[in-house]
Amino acid sequence: MAHEHIVDEHILNIVQSCNIREQAELQDILQERGYQVPQATLSRLLKKLKIAKVSGIYKVTELNMPNLPTVLNIQVSELGLIIIHTHPGNANSLAYFIDQKYVTYNPRQPKNSGILGTIAGDDSILVIIKSKDSLSAVLDIFRHEFPYLSIP
Template identity: 25%
Template sequence: MRSKRHEEILKIISNKEIETQEELADELREKGYDVTQATVSRDIKTLKLTKVLGSEGRYAYSTISQTSEHISNKMKQILMNTIIDVEAVDKFVVVKTLSGSGSAAGEAIDTLGFDDIAGTIAGDNTIFILVRNTETALEIVSVLKEFIL
């Protein structure tokens, strides 16, 4: 029963902007599902739904896959607007950003999905990326420099 309910939830949120768990529960009840708010809450967690700003100017539930392109574009904009300089130092990539932008740019870099990154540390205006080999460091520098040209 749960998988059918999950399928129905995904159908509902793809066709209608649902802002609250209660709205989603009401929609499910209209479709014949006997659900509580607690059940809907668990389903939202299981399906990894998130809220995004909808076309009507209010937040609505969405799947990660529906929002990933939107998020990706936003992250690229963050990189274009915050990175000042990038350089490789052995197995480190050092990224300089506008003051106060290091954390946001670090998060954006993490979403790019580079292979062989051991870790990223972001400060106020500097990001250190430790990679597993110097070739990867040079590749990351090349990609990030495209955002500041």
């Protein structure tokens, strides 16, 4: 498919904003948006995007953002505040990735990353951590996610 990455984004958007119970429903919504996706292709894309049926509804089981925005640098204040800098317009998608992967919204499934949440501007993100004791674990997460950076 020529514009498969665009279809990927539509599939992720639909699954995250609607309760999709059958692949045919997803095909219908994609068709309304101008994309004809055969059932076999849709099944392959769902698997690639790590989307599976959970309690009868298709859900993203593991956030998979192969094209994460580039992080320019990460700064840490003496108070333990973490600021992530990226290119203009990229902070929201990067903050969304961090929140989805590392922030707990369901107390029954704690993620214990040490990250409570993020606040995104246009080109920077404030990462809010549980405590200063969490700082080194959170920085280790960012060292793993962004190995090309020199993180303090």
